[in-house]
Amino acid sequence: MELIYDGMDALLPFAWMEYTFMKNALLAILLMTPLFGLLSTMVVSSRMAFFSDSLGHGAFTGIAIGALVGLFSPLTSLLIFSVLFALLITWIKHRTAASADTVIGVFSSTAIAVGLMVMSHGGSFAKFSPLLIGDILSITPADLGGLLAVNAFVLIGWVFLFNRLLLLSVNASLARSRGISTIAVESVFAALLAIVVAVSIQWVGILIINALLVLPGAAARNIARSVKEYHVASVALALLSGLIGLFTAYYFGIAAGAAIVAAAAVFFFASLTVRTRFQR
Secondary structure, eight states: OHHHHHHHHHHOOOGGGGOHHHHHHHHHHHHHHHHHHHHHHHHHHTTOHHHHHHHHHHHHHHHHHHHHHOSSOHHHHHHHHHHHHHHHHHHHHTTOSSOHHHHHHHHHHHHHHHHHHHHHGGGOHHHHGGGGTOOGGGOOHHHHHHHHHHHHHHHHHHHHHHHHHHHHHHOHHHHHHTTOOHHHHHHHHHHHHHHHHHHHHHHHOTTTHHHHTTHHHHHHHHHOSSHHHHHHHHHHHHHHHHHHHHHHHHHHTOOHHHHHHHHHHHHHHHHHHHHHHHHO
């Protein structure tokens, strides 16, 4: 890490580079936001915004259960429960006549209710309340190593899933006629989303993590004219939002996660203006 820190000191002329926690936060932004931008494209295309929001609620319950049982580290219990939660929602969506938003709404509200009950028991809620808004400035070198591993894992999964996911987002019936298992592909993608949410939630925050899975893709869709442009724009907007949010948080003393989402929201509203001009 010292070599990386020295390189950052030499390349970046910012006064705050003297602080190790800011260097770690910047590295986290460089690792995390492009991943959110990439996944955001498929979340938006597949109309999974509500589903991704429910993952944050499921993660909250995972933390609560881990704290109650005490058998795993918080991150371990969070990962296990988040993945199981995502897979269960996906499976039930394909096994019930109820609409997808109804199933997701039921699971989402149940998860947050159970999480709140467990965490409030014995007054332990205050211990985990910082997770609601997150704190990217608390990230450590070990956390960065975990983020790097998650990046590699998700990117490998993305390479194998992309064509199938794209076809499913365009026409599910056509995808099934080509021999693509809808539930299998959706389950793997849901698991990848759950992993990213579980790993990132302590730095981004439960209340706003869904925004990073929706806003970059939504903004990119307004301005892109091809699939390639769509993905490049989404990743770029997510990265820019992360950098702007981090700088804003440092100089104005506000929550970094909220500042990142606010920057992404500005890009989205600006993209609406660009889209309107394209349509004229």
